[in-house]
Amino acid sequence: MAHPQTTSLRSDVHRLLSQALGRPVGDAENPSRETEARWDSFTHVELVFLLEDHFQLRFEGREIAGLRDAADIVRLVEARLAA
Amino acid sequence: MRHSLTVEGHAFRLRPVELSDAGFIVELRTDPLRNRYIHRGAVDVRAQEDWLEEYFQRPGDYYFVIENRSTREREGTVGIYDLDLEARAAEWGRWIVRSGSLAALESACLVYSAAFDVLDLDSVYCRTILENKPALAFQDSFGVERTRLLPRYFERNGRWMDAVEGRLTRARWMAMRENTMAKAARAAAWSVG
Numbered sequence: 001m002a003h004p005q006t007t008s009l010r011s012d013v014h015r016l017l018s019q020a021l022g023r024p025v026g027d028a029e030n031p032s033r034e035t036e037a038r039w040d041s042f043t044h045v046e047l048v049f050l051l052e053d054h055f056q057l058r059f060e061g062r063e064i065a066g067l068r069d070a071a072d073i074v075r076l077v078e079a080r081l082a083a
Numbered sequence: 084m085r086h087s088l089t090v091e092g093h094a095f096r097l098r099p100v101e102l103s104d105a106g107f108i109v110e111l112r113t114d115p116l117r118n119r120y121i122h123r124g125a126v127d128v129r130a131q132e133d134w135l136e137e138y139f140q141r142p143g144d145y146y147f148v149i150e151n152r153s154t155r156e157r158e159g160t161v162g163i164y165d166l167d168l169e170a171r172a173a174e175w176g177r178w179i180v181r182s183g184s185l186a187a188l189e190s191a192c193l194v195y196s197a198a199f200d201v202l203d204l205d206s207v208y209c210r211t212i213l214e215n216k217p218a219l220a221f222q223d224s225f226g227v228e229r230t231r232l233l234p235r236y237f238e239r240n241g242r243w244m245d246a247v248e249g250r251l252t253r254a255r256w257m258a259m260r261e262n263t264m265a266k267a268a269r270a271a272a273w274s275v276g
Contacts, residue, residue: 033217040220041180041187045270061273065183 009081010074016054017070020047025070032069055081085139088147088201090193093271095186097147097161097193100138104148105131107157111179120212120237120244121179143168145197146177149190153275158184161194163202171205173198178209185274189267191225195260199253208250212237222249226259 011027018025021038025031033039039047048064051057051073057080067073090097100108105128112118113126125131138146143166149159159180166173175194180186198207210233211218223229227249236246 037216037220038224040217040224041185042221042224045185045188045266046224048273049266049269059273061185062183064273065185 006074006078009078010070012054013051013070013073013077016047016050017073020050030070034068051077057081084142084144086145088145088197090147090197090201091152092189092193093268094152094274095158095189095193095271096150096152097190097197098150100135100146100148100160102132102135104157104160105135107148108135108160111160111181114182116182117179119239120215120218121177122237123239142166143173145202147197149180149184149186149193151186151274157181158186159190161190163194163198163207166202166204171203173202173204173207175207175209185270187221188263188270191221192264192267195251195256199256204253206250206252208248210236210246210248213245213247219247222247225263226255227251228255 014025014027014029017031020043021031021036031039033044044064044067048059052059055077057077059076059080063076067076086099088099109125109128109131112121112124125134138144144162144164146162146164147160148157149161150156151158160177161175162177163173163175175198178190180190195207198204208230209222209227211222213219228251229247230250231248233246233248235243237244
């Protein structure tokens with residue numbers, strides 16, 4: 001069973017993804033840059049702004065370039081918040 | 084053509100392509116992740132150098148390397164060409180950003196800065212293969228207006244594909260410029276070494 005903190009973080013990430021992609025992203029979904037037509041380079045930048053502002057984090061270029069899907073984002077945010 | 088136009092952004096600059104960039108261009112254009120929707124073109128350095136020698140003689144054609152300002156690394160290419168001085172319009176394309184680079188947004192902004200601020204054009208258009216969903220989505224997100232469909236525009240391996248022409252006018256760029264450049268400025272922090 002997922003840790004409640006992880007579940008809440010995932011919900012937040014999915015809410016921000018919904019905002020960036022312009023469609024509701026369900027909790028069970030794992031949208032990716034490969035499968036989401038709207039997740040282009042421009043949207044990716046806007047999504048990272050939303051993540052940085054919401055979680056009060058500043059990411060590095062290599063981290064941002066490596067984000068392929070929602071699960072990657074959750075893992076990265078979790079790791080950065082734990083650091 | 085041989086030009087001396089350099090456009091500086093926050094993290095990236097557009098600088099004129101040089102003959103010594105031939106190897107880098109071939110590397111970019113033969114990357115299977117990047118070349119599905121571009122004309123086949125030169126496949127080795129010698130052929131690319133020959134192409135560049137012809138390009139240096141061609142008027143109304145500005146080919147750039149997208150360079151990281153802090154590392155001086157080459158991260159892609161882009162061009163403004165087919166300048167129509169009467170219509171004050173040109174096409175932009177040859178836009179390839181290497182895998183893992185975050186240069187897309189700022190390099191697009193720099194193209195529009197070059198086109199409107201330096202070359203004093205009134206509109207710029209780009210032609211994107213309809214199947215190239217990420218590129219088309221980028222144009223839509225950026226605010227480029229789709230103006231027409233170009234049926235059977237691009238041929239690759241005997242298969243014809245349609246393209247979409249998108250156009251940005253000077254007026255539209257001026258209206259969106261501040262907001263878009265601010266995004267590019269904030270994103271620049273991710274690419275400064």
